[in-house]
Amino acid sequence: MPYQQDDDDLWEPPSRRLARGVGELMVTLGVIALLFAAYAVYGKAWRIEAEQHLIDDRLNRTWATANAGEAPAPGQPLARLHIPKLDMKWAVVEGVTQADLRKGPGHYPKTARPGEIGNMAVAGHRIPSVFWDIDRLREGDTIVAETRNAWFIYSVTGHREVRPTAVEVVAPTPDQPGVPPERAMLTLTTCNPKFQNWQRLVVFAELTRSQAKSAGRPPELEKRK
Amino acid sequence: MIYPWIWGKLPGGRYVKTVCAVLLVAAAGSLLWYVVFPLVDLLLGLDEVTVEPSAGQP
Numbered sequence: 078m079p080y081q082q083d084d085d086d087l088w089e090p091p092s093r094r095l096a097r098g099v100g101e102l103m104v105t106l107g108v109i110a111l112l113f114a115a116y117a118v119y120g121k122a123w124r125i126e127a128e129q130h131l132i133d134d135r136l137n138r139t140w141a142t143a144n145a146g147e148a149p150a151p152g153q154p155l156a157r158l159h160i161p162k163l164d165m166k167w168a169v170v171e172g173v174t175q176a177d178l179r180k181g182p183g184h185y186p187k188t189a190r191p192g193e194i195g196n197m198a199v200a201g202h203r204i205p206s207v208f209w210d211i212d213r214l215r216e217g218d219t220i221v222a223e224t225r226n227a228w229f230i231y232s233v234t235g236h237r238e239v240r241p242t243a244v245e246v247v248a249p250t251p252d253q254p255g256v257p258p259e260r261a262m263l264t265l266t267t268c269n270p271k272f273q274n275w276q277r278l279v280v281f282a283e284l285t286r287s288q289a290k291s292a293g294r295p296p297e298l299e300k301r302k
Numbered sequence: 303m304i305y306p307w308i309w310g311k312l313p314g315g316r317y318v319k320t321v322c323a324v325l326l327v328a329a330a331g332s333l334l335w336y337v338v339f340p341l342v343d344l345l346l347g348l349d350e351v352t353v354e355p356s357a358g359q360p
Contacts (some may be wrong), residue, residue: 094303101303109334112331112339113334113339113342116339116343117343120335120339173352175344183352239353241353242353244353244354266352268350279353
């Protein structure tokens with residue numbers, strides 16, 4: 078009987094039904110894969126942007142209420158980071174756990190704080206609203222750390238790719254663990270290549286000068302190369 | 303063959319079925335976006351951005 082009168086479906090041979098089933102499955106998996114790609118690029122970026130709004134407000138409130146000398150609690154903002162060349166700025170939180178990094182760039186605990194002699198190390202996701210483009214930073218480009226009372230202007234000294242275990246890049250004197258620091262350095266780490274995790278991209282910068290908040294915004298913030 | 307089967311199970315006429323289908327797609331999409339993808343993302347470990355002694359070790 079080639080035709081089933083009381084059913085809307087046309088009769089098909091089993092092989093054809095199977096082929097249609099597999100086809101549906103393939104299309105469904107394809108759509109899910111595309112959706113996941115969109116999530117990896119935009120979804121996470123939106124989430125971090127939303128968190129950054131909250132954390133930035135909290136930073137302003139903290140700065141408005143004295144006790145600036147205290148070490149920030151894990152997950153709480155401690156400074157702001159500006160990269161004028163990329164037209165980016167973030168509130169940096171204390172800590173580099175997955176939970177901390179969902180709020181924005183995270184400051185490696187126990188590394189130097191902005192402007193201090195030593196190495197201020199900051200990790201961030203390689204997604205569009207965080208450290209996506211830091212491979213475009215070149216020697217001499219400006220990174221500005223903003224604290225409650227001062228601006229610290231760092232100048233990029235270089236960047237390179239390292240293995241994920243290369244902890245020497247966040248040592249007080251980068252690449253020379255155990256050597257007492259003499260300079261104030263800033264080190265950014267993120268994953269490399271984009272969306273992969275077998276390398277880390279590291280950007281090094283050195284403090285060139287600082288400026289009190291009372292002296293206004295540093296001119297480096299406006300400069301776009 | 304799952305989609306024609308679901309379509310057959312949806313109640314009402316063509317318009318009610320369409321609305322139900324859209325709701326189902328939206329529910330499945332949000333489940334993926336807000337629950338499944340964050341978990342998958344953690345498992346894949348693509349967002350490891352720190353240098354640490356044990357990072358990246360198999």
